[in-house]
Amino acid sequence: MAPPYIFRPMTKADLPLVQRWLGEPHVAEWWHDPETFEFVSGDLNHPDAAQFIVTLEGRPFAYLQCYRMSEWTSGFGPQPAGTRGIDQFIGEADMMGRGHGSAFVGAFIEDLLSNGTPRVVLDPRPTNSRAIRAYEKAGFQRDREVDTPDGVALLMVRDA
Numbered sequence: 001m002a003p004p005y006i007f008r009p010m011t012k013a014d015l016p017l018v019q020r021w022l023g024e025p026h027v028a029e030w031w032h033d034p035e036t037f038e039f040v041s042g043d044l045n046h047p048d049a050a051q052f053i054v055t056l057e058g059r060p061f062a063y064l065q066c067y068r069m070s071e072w073t074s075g076f077g078p079q080p081a082g083t084r085g086i087d088q089f090i091g092e093a094d095m096m097g098r099g100h101g102s103a104f105v106g107a108f109i110e111d112l113l114s115n116g117t118p119r120v121v122l123d124p125r126p127t128n129s130r131a132i133r134a135y136e137k138a139g140f141q142r143d144r145e146v147d148t149p150d151g152v153a154l155l156m157v158r159d160a
Helices: 012-023 036-042 071-076 100-114 129-137
Strands: 005-009 049-056 059-068 084-090 119-122 141-148 151-159
Touching (some): 005 100, 059 100
Parallel strands (some): 084 119
Antiparallel strands (some): 005 049, 059 084
16 A cells, blocks of 8 residues: 655745755756746746645655646647646655655556546656656656757656
């Protein structure tokens, strides 16, 4: 049985926590763009995106955003109507390497897929082998490399 992850909507009160996480070496390695925090903090009420703090047993340990395909994801190519994209990271270093990444991503997308989302996509860097392994454990399959505003990424898909 999977641990009981809670995905609570992110609020302005969470911004200092997310900012701290973005500065952690294991997060900054992949989320090092200086504009990331401005993007995260500016999109709390964006109609195409939802942001969550992931908790386990009351402890916040990860960030997840879920978004509709739009003009800023056109590099992913045509996708089925209703496709959602996700981005996430584990902020607390002591939660790394314990299976939480694949487990909370899997739990989140199972809910999306069971509620009518036809496909979920994500786009790790091709060199981020830890993330790619976690996503494969969560049922994602490698599709192709794509060009994104952040550089080349590996498009991974999970269909309903």
